Amino acid sequence: MGKRKQQVSHDEDLYGQAAGAIGGLVISFGILAAIKDKLGLSWPVTVLVTAGSLVFLGYLAWRIRSAARRWWGREPGGAKTAATALQQEAPAAAAGPAEAALEAAVAHPQLTSALVTAGAIGRDQVIKADEVTIEQVKTGTVYDFLVPPGRTYADVERRLGQVAGVFGVTRLHLTLARSRDSERRARLLVLDEPPFTKPFPAPSRREIEAFEGIPFGHDVTGQLTGVPTFEKASLLVGGMTQMGKTTLINGIITCLLIAYGEFDLYLLDGKFCGLTRYAKIATRYEASDQPVVFESMVNELNDLSERRYSKMQEAIKNRQPAPKFRPVFFIVDEAADFFANDGSNEGKEDTRRIAESTRGLVAKCLESGISTVLLTQRPAQNAIPVMVRDQFLYRMCMYVASEGTAKVALGDTYFETVAPINPALLNPDIKGQGVLFANGRSTLLRGFNFKDEFVWDVVDEVQDRQQKAVETAPPSPLKQAIDLMRDKGVEFMPTPDLAPALGITESDPAEAGKKLNKLLGVPSYRAAKGVRGYRLADLTTAAMSDS
Ligand SMILES: Nc1ncnc2c1ncn2[C@@H]1O[C@H](COP(=O)(O)OP(=O)(O)OP(=O)(O)O)[C@@H](O)[C@H]1O
Numbered sequence: 001m002g003k004r005k006q007q008v009s010h011d012e013d014l015y016g017q018a019a020g021a022i023g024g025l026v027i028s029f030g031i032l033a034a035i036k037d038k039l040g041l042s043w044p045v046t047v048l049v050t051a052g053s054l055v056f057l058g059y060l061a062w063r064i065r066s067a068a069r070r071w072w073g074r075e076p077g078g079a080k081t082a083a084t085a086l087q088q089e090a091p092a093a094a095a096g097p098a099e100a101a102l103e104a105a106v107a108h109p110q111l112t113s114a115l116v117t118a119g120a121i122g123r124d125q126v127i128k129a130d131e132v133t134i135e136q137v138k139t140g141t142v143y144d145f146l147v148p149p150g151r152t153y154a155d156v157e158r159r160l161g162q163v164a165g166v167f168g169v170t171r172l173h174l175t176l177a178r179s180r181d182s183e184r185r186a187r188l189l190v191l192d193e194p195p196f197t198k199p200f201p202a203p204s205r206r207e208i209e210a211f212e213g214i215p216f217g218h219d220v221t222g223q224l225t226g227v228p229t230f231e232k233a234s235l236l237v238g239g240m241t242q243m244g245k246t247t248l249i250n251g252i253i254t255c256l257l258i259a260y261g262e263f264d265l266y267l268l269d270g271k272f273c274g275l276t277r278y279a280k281i282a283t284r285y286e287a288s289d290q291p292v293v294f295e296s297m298v299n300e301l302n303d304l305s306e307r308r309y310s311k312m313q314e315a316i317k318n319r320q321p322a323p324k325f326r327p328v329f330f331i332v333d334e335a336a337d338f339f340a341n342d343g344s345n346e347g348k349e350d351t352r353r354i355a356e357s358t359r360g361l362v363a364k365c366l367e368s369g370i371s372t373v374l375l376t377q378r379p380a381q382n383a384i385p386v387m388v389r390d391q392f393l394y395r396m397c398m399y400v401a402s403e404g405t406a407k408v409a410l411g412d413t414y415f416e417t418v419a420p421i422n423p424a425l426l427n428p429d430i431k432g433q434g435v436l437f438a439n440g441r442s443t444l445l446r447g448f449n450f451k452d453e454f455v456w457d458v459v460d461e462v463q464d465r466q467q468k469a470v471e472t473a474p475p476s477p478l479k480q481a482i483d484l485m486r487d488k489g490v491e492f493m494p495t496p497d498l499a500p501a502l503g504i505t506e507s508d509p510a511e512a513g514k515k516l517n518k519l520l521g522v523p524s525y526r527a528a529k530g531v532r533g534y535r536l537a538d539l540t541t542a543a544m545s546d547s
Helices: 002-039 043-073 076-089 091-106 109-118 153-158 160-167 205-210 245-259 276-281 291-317 345-364 403-410 452-471 477-488 495-501 509-520 536-544
Strands: 132-136 140-146 174-178 185-191 214-219 224-227 235-238 264-269 284-286 328-333 370-376 394-398 433-438 441-447 492-494 532-535
Touching: 002 043, 109 160, 153 160, 153 174, 153 185, 160 174, 205 245, 214 245, 224 433, 224 441, 235 245, 235 403, 245 276, 245 328, 245 370, 245 394, 245 441, 245 452, 264 276, 264 291, 276 284, 276 452, 284 291, 291 328, 291 345, 291 370, 345 370, 394 403, 403 433, 452 536, 477 492, 477 495, 477 509, 477 536, 492 495, 495 509, 495 532, 509 532, 532 536
Parallel strands: 235 370, 235 394, 264 284, 264 328, 328 370
Antiparallel strands: 132 140, 140 185, 174 185, 214 224, 214 441, 394 433, 433 441, 492 532
């Protein structure tokens, strides 16, 4: 129905237009005939003259119209309309070539383009040239700049890998430091060569003392870098064999001895001669790869921790200030073997028990001033149980073959942290390099490789200090026991020998043991074959501290 209606109106239109066209043709023909008649021209000339005249008249009308428009455009209302029209045309036209040129003049072309391409700043943003300083340093180039308002230093940090790509270097070539004056300021170092291509000399004693915290090594610029404190912190170090873990931990122990003053060392040398240089100043030094030895040290420290917790509870109950404990470092070189088992049910149970007490040690002991440092050359999924790994506040990974292995040392979510550094990309030929992940930040560093003489001097000095502390201690049963053992030249004395020497006449061995324990205030030690007695190192440690 509707369609038929449309058809009817369409037919009527056609009729009307045809009639109009015929009428127009007749009139045009009539006008041309009149002109021809009036001027006495032939038909072709009449048509040409008429067409030419009409075109000329059209041109004249266009000129008059344009002139009239220009004249009206100077009027106030007209100006307003023109400005509005310009504004409405396009914002790009408003920013216009002139303004774009101005922006280009103030933008730092290289940094702007690098950061835009890396996605650290928006495409419409610039790094202003007058807010950039470029400094050539020994190891590379430092770009100090302000990111645009609305952006922060962290936007660059998050895209550091991409920034490295734009600069045509690797992530390992870049370090980014924030500033204290503004969240917008960033200091980007681009190294000339891969990190640590040239070695840095080991630091002097004075440099170590001046460092705020414990230095672990040099950063890529040669500055000392490490952790602000080891209080309430433990460290896990992973890395493939021969990458420099033992050298690194020797460097850290040496720096601790210089920077920390007094503390007790419990060393478990799973590689038998990695930590030997510190044996004579250690409270307990064992060279063993036997899980039972590891377990006995862990248990000893857990006992110490419990005693310290009791003292803390006591102080709180009596409204006394919290007791200050002498720091203890438990350092284990090559820890993975201690969590291995033969697959038997008994073996698995041993591993579970050892893992549980190690987890407790690392977790609980922080409050009681006992820090654990575990090193492993097998950072495999099952080498150090997850429940133990998760407790470490500081983590380090030296060269490993894959990103997956790096996650074992640094944490499963490490690569989602801010500006991670992939240890699998380190050059395995430059020994001692590692990624330190502490307080949410990653730092690439190279451990110190101290000369033997330097370490011996530091160790001798600590030993002298320890001896003097005991010698000057006021007379006490403890001091008497130490003097006795030193005179006899023994490191361990069984309870039945020591008790009478200290005036205990009790004939019942158990009672004599209890009395001696009370007198010395130091827990006894069960030596080989279950013989109970006291170690000189424990007595010396007790004489130097109130632990
Ligand atoms: N920071 C360093 N500077 C120079 N050389 C180093 C550095 N760290 C380690 N090395 C050298 O690398 C080699 C391996 O070092 P180290 O024994 O410390 O490695 P490791 O990882 O403990 O090895 P493994 O796990 O096989 O026992 C040694 O020859 C050592 O001198």
